[in-house]
Ligand SMILES: [Fe+2]
């Protein structure tokens with residue numbers, strides 16, 4: 001069999017709550033048919049009622065052949081994760097955080113061998129998005145340097161969970177030529193600035209979300225307005241249509257540069 005000279009990767013923005021989770025799962029066969037991707041990574045931090053990821057939903061993704069699940073500031077919001085994360089290997093937690101619980105320190109990267117090439121998925125967290133972890137967040141640029149210096153040959157895919165477009169651009173240009181793909185998550189709003197940087201790294205400031213179109217970043221807008229004015233809790237938006245936001249990238253296995261990049265924004 002002739003080896004492919006590229007790997008086709010689909011990365012999906014934060015999936016927010018039940019309606020979006022179901023919309024995404026239902027749309028998955030169409031994504032597979034259209035892009036015929038080799039690997040798929042999703043940001044799963046808002047999967048279970050908008051906060052964290054319980055075991056049932058981890059299993060749902062597993063049954064639908066999701067290869068990699070990255071997280072973010074909501075990592076610890078669903079406490080079930082403490083019970084199951086050490087039994088599985090494809091959840092990637094923000095790597096530049098020092099965790100009090102060792103089980104999370106063991107999940108700072110996920111590596112797959114694809115046609116003899118190692119592909120390493122990383123999840124980084126900015127101070128702007130990770131107030132809960134504030135005193136435990138290391139500077140992400142130096143963190144990447146340390147990881148990269150252990151292995152110059154791998155293909156690196158980075159989900160950078162951060163609030164500001166500037167910091168996402170800054171990280172992307174910093175790793176241009178060392179990482180193959182950098183995509184922002186966390187804002188839940190897709191940016192239309194996807195591009196291949198001068199040295200071959202594919203980049204988008206924020207890949208967006210899978211969530212209700214008529215919502216405030218996937219949450220019910222009326223409850224969010226009430227929360228803003230009077231306090232209380234925001235609820236997940238329960239009514240469609242839903243948007244599926246993702247990014248498709250083809251990466252050369254020879255020089256690790258992105259050959260093709262396509263932004264996906266599908267309304268269902
Ligand atoms: Fe999120």
Ligand SMILES: [Fe+2]
Pocket residue numbers: 045072073074129161185186187
């Ligand atoms: Fe987030």
